[in-house]
Amino acid sequence: MSSSTSSSEAIGEAVGAPARATRIALVLLAVLCGVEALTRFKLVPMTKEFEQFHSYPRLAAELAHRNGLRIALVGASIVHEDIDTALLTDRVRAATRIPAHAEQFSADHSFVNTWYYMLMHDFWRPGNRVDLVVIPFVGPSLYDHNEIEIGRLARFFTTVDDWPDVLGTDLATTAERADFLLSSFWVSWAARDRMQELTFTRLLPNYKAFAREQQNLVFAEVFTRRAHKARSLVALDRLLRAARAHSTRLFFVVFPTQRADWNGQPYAEARRLIEASGTDYVDLRGGGDVDTSIFADLVHMNVDGRTLYTGLLADALAPVLGPAPSEAGAAFAASGASE
Amino acid sequence: MNYNNPTFWLLFVAVYAFYWRLRHRRQNDLLLVASYIFYGFWDYRFLFLILISTVIDFIGGLGVAGVQLPKWRRLRLAALLIGSALVLCSKVHYAALASGLVHLDAQAVLAALPERLRDFAVPLATAAVTLAYTALLPWLYALPERTRRKTFLTISMVANLAILGFFKYCDFFVGSFVNLLHALGVQHVDVRMLGILLPPGISFYTFQAMSYTVDVYRGDATPTDDLRDFALFVCFFPHLVAGPIMRASTLLPQVVQPRQRRPGDAEEGFALVMLGLFKKIVIADNLAPMVNMIFFQYGRGSHPPTGPESLLGLYGFMFQVYGDFSGYSSVARGIAKWLGFDLIINFQTPYLSTTPSEHWRRWHISLSTWFRDYLYIPLGGSRGGTAVEYRNVIITMTLAGLWHGAAWTYVIWGAYTGVLLCISRGLGTKEVRNVAGHRLHWLWRVLLTFHLTCSSYLFFRSSSVPAALQMGWRILTNFTPTATAGTMLGLLLFYAAPLFALEAYTEGERHLERLFTAPWPRQAVAYAYCVLMLVIFPAVQTHEFIYFQF
Numbered sequence: 001m002s003s004s005t006s007s008s009e010a011i012g013e014a015v016g017a018p019a020r021a022t023r024i025a026l027v028l029l030a031v032l033c034g035v036e037a038l039t040r041f042k043l044v045p046m047t048k049e050f051e052q053f054h055s056y057p058r059l060a061a062e063l064a065h066r067n068g069l070r071i072a073l074v075g076a077s078i079v080h081e082d083i084d085t086a087l088l089t090d091r092v093r094a095a096t097r098i099p100a101h102a103e104q105f106s107a108d109h110s111f112v113n114t115w116y117y118m119l120m121h122d123f124w125r126p127g128n129r130v131d132l133v134v135i136p137f138v139g140p141s142l143y144d145h146n147e148i149e150i151g152r153l154a155r156f157f158t159t160v161d162d163w164p165d166v167l168g169t170d171l172a173t174t175a176e177r178a179d180f181l182l183s184s185f186w187v188s189w190a191a192r193d194r195m196q197e198l199t200f201t202r203l204l205p206n207y208k209a210f211a212r213e214q215q216n217l218v219f220a221e222v223f224t225r226r227a228h229k230a231r232s233l234v235a236l237d238r239l240l241r242a243a244r245a246h247s248t249r250l251f252f253v254v255f256p257t258q259r260a261d262w263n264g265q266p267y268a269e270a271r272r273l274i275e276a277s278g279t280d281y282v283d284l285r286g287g288g289d290v291d292t293s294i295f296a297d298l299v300h301m302n303v304d305g306r307t308l309y310t311g312l313l314a315d316a317l318a319p320v321l322g323p324a325p326s327e328a329g330a331a332f333a334a335s336g337a338s339e
Numbered sequence: 340m341n342y343n344n345p346t347f348w349l350l351f352v353a354v355y356a357f358y359w360r361l362r363h364r365r366q367n368d369l370l371l372v373a374s375y376i377f378y379g380f381w382d383y384r385f386l387f388l389i390l391i392s393t394v395i396d397f398i399g400g401l402g403v404a405g406v407q408l409p410k411w412r413r414l415r416l417a418a419l420l421i422g423s424a425l426v427l428c429s430k431v432h433y434a435a436l437a438s439g440l441v442h443l444d445a446q447a448v449l450a451a452l453p454e455r456l457r458d459f460a461v462p463l464a465t466a467a468v469t470l471a472y473t474a475l476l477p478w479l480y481a482l483p484e485r486t487r488r489k490t491f492l493t494i495s496m497v498a499n500l501a502i503l504g505f506f507k508y509c510d511f512f513v514g515s516f517v518n519l520l521h522a523l524g525v526q527h528v529d530v531r532m533l534g535i536l537l538p539p540g541i542s543f544y545t546f547q548a549m550s551y552t553v554d555v556y557r558g559d560a561t562p563t564d565d566l567r568d569f570a571l572f573v574c575f576f577p578h579l580v581a582g583p584i585m586r587a588s589t590l591l592p593q594v595v596q597p598r599q600r601r602p603g604d605a606e607e608g609f610a611l612v613m614l615g616l617f618k619k620i621v622i623a624d625n626l627a628p629m630v631n632m633i634f635f636q637y638g639r640g641s642h643p644p645t646g647p648e649s650l651l652g653l654y655g656f657m658f659q660v661y662g663d664f665s666g667y668s669s670v671a672r673g674i675a676k677w678l679g680f681d682l683i684i685n686f687q688t689p690y691l692s693t694t695p696s697e698h699w700r701r702w703h704i705s706l707s708t709w710f711r712d713y714l715y716i717p718l719g720g721s722r723g724g725t726a727v728e729y730r731n732v733i734i735t736m737t738l739a740g741l742w743h744g745a746a747w748t749y750v751i752w753g754a755y756t757g758v759l760l761c762i763s764r765g766l767g768t769k770e771v772r773n774v775a776g777h778r779l780h781w782l783w784r785v786l787l788t789f790h791l792t793c794s795s796y797l798f799f800r801s802s803s804v805p806a807a808l809q810m811g812w813r814i815l816t817n818f819t820p821t822a823t824a825g826t827m828l829g830l831l832l833f834y835a836a837p838l839f840a841l842e843a844y845t846e847g848e849r850h851l852e853r854l855f856t857a858p859w860p861r862q863a864v865a866y867a868y869c870v871l872m873l874v875i876f877p878a879v880q881t882h883e884f885i886y887f888q889f
Contacts, residue, residue, distance in 0.1 A: 020859045021606070027863040028870055035871065178345040192875050199876075204829040206822035213823065214632045 039188045053156040060122035068099030070130040079106035081300035084310045091314030111146040113170040116239045117157040124246045139262045142270045143231035151190030154183035240277040256285040257299045282316045342670045363597040374576035385538040387427040392548045395498045399552040400562035402491030417473045428461035495552040499545045511745030540580025551587040560587035578671040583685040583705035598679030611673030618666030624878030626659040637806040646817030647824040658835040693771040693784035695763045733757035752798040
C-alpha cells in the first residue's frame with residue numbers, strides 16, 4: 001500500500017518566515033492588477049466588439065432623433081450577417097413611401113436575456129423611442145437556460161440596478177451568479193473569452209476555423225440533448241411585458257439556417273406567447289429544405305442569402321409599417337417621431 | 340456538487356469557519372453533517388444507500404471482532420435505517436409539503452404525501468429486512484468464533500456488492516442478456532430496462548466500507564464502536580465521490596483521534612488545491628471539447644477524422660482524464676490537509692512510467708492497491724506458477740475495468756490492460772531510471788509505455804468497441820496532416836506541457852515540498868502562472884468530474 005503523505009514536517013521547516021507568503025501574495029496581487037490594467041486600457045479599446053457595444057447608447061439616441069420610420073435591429077450575429085441594413089431601408093422606403101432609417105444593435109451569440117437589457121438601456125429611456133424593434137432569431141434564442149456570455153452581460157448591458165433581475169431571472173446557478181458578480185468589477189475575468197481567443201488566434205493560425213468546427217460538432221450534441229428538455233420562456237415573457245409597458249412595437253422574425261435541428265423547431269410555445277401579447281411574429285424558414293448555396297457557414301448567410309432574406313424581411317415589415325401609399329404608415333411614423 | 344462549483348466552496352467556508360473552534364467530537368459531527376449535505380446535493384435519496392452501507396459494515400466490523408451490540412443499540416440502528424427509508428425514500432414531495440405547512444394549506448399538505456402503498460415499498464422492504472437482521476443478530480453472535488467471523492464478513496460483502504451490482508450493473512447485465520438472446524435468434528424479448536439512476540461515487544464508498552470489514556477480519560484494522568466516527572470514515576466529503584479510496588487503518592485513526600493544526604498544512608493544502616483546480620479547470624475542461632469532437636465523430640458514423648487528428652484526440656483524452664482525476668485527488672488531499680487529515684497520494688507521474696506494471700503502481704494508487712490486496716492476492720497472486728499468475732492478473736484487471744463502468748468497452752479495456760501487464764511480465768521488462776547514461780533509454784521506454792497505455796484508453800473513452808477499433812485502425816493507417824491537427828497539437832502543448840514540467844520537477848505530489856523549499860521568486864512565478872491560467876484560461880464550459888460516474 002502506498003504510504004501516507006507526511007511531508008508536513010519538512011514543509012514546516014521550509015515555510016519558515018511568514019514574510020515569504022506575504023511576498024508571494026504581493027507578487028500575485030501585482031500581477032493581477034497588471035493584467036487588469038492591461039485589459040482595461042489596452043484590450044478593451046482594441047476589441048472591436050466591445051467598442052461597438054459602447055457605441056450603442058449613442059447610436060440609439062441618433063436613430064431616435066431621425067425623421068421618418070426608425071427601425072432598430074436587435075439580436076445576435078444574425079443581425080449583421082443575414083441583414084443588409086441599407087437594402088432594408090431602401091426596400092421599406094419603397095414599400096411605405098416614408099423615409100426609413102435602420103440601425104443594428106447586435107451581440108454575437110446573445111439571447112433574449114441580453115436583448116432585454118439592450119432595449120432597456122438603449123431604447124427605454126426618455127427621448128430614445130423608435131418605431132419598430134425587429135428581433136431576428138435562430139435556434140433556441142428565445143428560450144431560457146441558454147449559455148449566456150456572462151462577462152459581456154455584466155460589463156456592457158447591465159448596471160447595478162439590474163442585478164436583482166439578472167440574478168433572479170437570467171442566471172440559474174450559483175456558479176453563473178458568482179461569475180456575473182465577479183465580472184461586474186473584474187474586467188480581466190469578464191473578458192477572459194476574448195483574451196483566450198486573442199492568444200490562440202495569434203499563436204495558432206487555424207484556430208478560428210478549428211474553434212468553429214469544434215463548436216458545431218460538440219454543441220450540436222449539447223443542443224440535441226437540451227432540445228428534449230422542456231424549456232421555459234420567462235425571459236421572453238419579461239421582454240414582451242416590458243415592451244408593452246414602454247409602448248415599444250416588437251417584430252420577431254425567424255431566420256433559416258443549415259442546421260436541421262434548428263430549422264425543425266416549431267417554437268409553438270414562444271409563438272403563442274408572442275402573438276398573445278399582440279406582437280408580430282414571422283417565420284422566414286419556408287418549411288421546406290433550405291438552399292445551401294446561400295449560406296456562408298452552418299448558421300450565417302453569404303451575400304446572396306443576405307440580399308434575398310433582407311428582401312423577404314422588408315416584404316414582411318411592409319404590412320406592419322403600412323402599405324404604400326398608406327396614410328396609416330405616415331401617421332404611424334409621425335406619431336413615433338413626435339415622441 | 341463539484342470542487343469547480345462555487346456552492347461547494349461556500350459550504351466549505353461555512354464548515355471551516357467553525358471547524359477549528361470546536362472540540363474533536365463536535366468537529367466530527369460537523370464534518371458528518373457537511374458530508375451528508377455535500378452528497379445529498381446530487382439527490383437526497385442517495386443518502387439512504389450510504390446509510391445502509393455504513394450500518395451494515397459498522398455491525399459487520401464489530402461482529403467480526405466479537406463485539407456484541409446491546410439490544411437497545413441494535414434497535415436504535417434499526418430505527419435509524421427504517422426512519423431514513425421513510426424520510427428519504429417514501430416519495431414525499433418535500434417542497435410542496437413545506438409550502439403547504441407555511442401557508443397552512445391542509446390540501447397541499449395531503450397532496451404532498453405519498454398516495455399509494457407502493458410509494459412505501461422501500462421503507463416497508465427496509466423494515467422487513469432490518470427487523471429480521473436485528474432479530475437474527477443474537478443468534479449470529481452466539482455462533483462459534485470462526486463461523487461468526489466468516490458470516491459477518493460474508494453479509495458485509497454480499498450486501499455491499501448487491502447494492503453496487505443493482506445500482507451500477509443491473510441494466511448492463513439485463514441489456515447484455517437481451518442482446519445475447521437477439522444474437523441467438525430470439526427476437527421477442529419483453530424485458531424493460533429499469534433506468535436506474537447511478538449514485539455518484541458509489542463504487543468508491545462501497546469499496547471503502549467493504550474493505551473496513553475485510554481489514555477487521557484480517558486483523559489489519561481495529562473496529563470502532565462509535566457509529567458517528569464510522570459514518571464519517573465512510574462519507575468524509577473531500578474524497579467521497581472520487582477517492583482516493585482510504586483504508587480503515589489509515590483514515591479511521593485520524594477520525595477517532597483528536598486532530599492538530601500542523602505548521603505547513605495550510606500552505607501545502609493551498610498548493611494542492613491550486614494544483615488540483617488547475618489540472619481540472621485549465622487542463623481537463625479545456626481539452627474536453629477537443630477530445631469530444633474527435634470521439635463524437637467516431638460515435639456517429641460520419642466521415643472520421645484523419646489519423647493525426649485521431650491520435651491527438653487520444654493524447655488529449657490521456658491528459659484530460661489525468662488532469663480530471665488527479666486534479667480531484669489533489670483538491671481532496673488539499674482540503675483534507677486544511678481539516679487536519681492526511682489522504683494518500685493517488686497519482687505519481689504515471690505517464691513517466693517505463694513499464695505497464697510501473698504505470699499501475701503510479702496511477703490511481705488507492706484503487707490498484709485495493710484490487711491487489713483484496714482480489715489479486717486472495718486469488719493466489721503470483722503463487723502457483725506463471726499461468727496462474729497471468730490468469731489472476733487478467734481476472735483482476737478485467738474486474739477493475741468493470742468497476743469503472745457498466746459497459747463492454749470498460750471490460751475490454753481492463754482485459755486488454757491485463758494482457759499488456761502479462762506480456763510485460765513475460766518479457767521480463769525492468770524499470771529504467773532517469774539517470775545519466777540511461778536518459779535516452781529511459782525516454783524511449785516512457786514513450787513506449789505511454790503509447791501502450793494510450794492504446795488501452797482507446798477502449799476506455801470510445802462509445803463502442805467498433806468505434807474504438809475504427810479509430811485505432813485510422814490512427815495506424817492514415818497519416819494525412821491537416822491544419823486541424825496542427826491546432827490540436829498547439830492546444831495540447833499549451834495546456835499540458837507546463838503541467839508535465841511541474842510534474843517532472845516534483846514527481847507528481849511525491850516531492851511537492853520541492854516547491855516550498857525553492858527560492859520565493861520561483862514560487863511566486865509558479866503561483867502567478869497558475870492563478871493567471873485559472874483567471875484567463877478556464878474552460879468556457881465546466882464538465883462533471885469523469886470519475887464521478889464510477
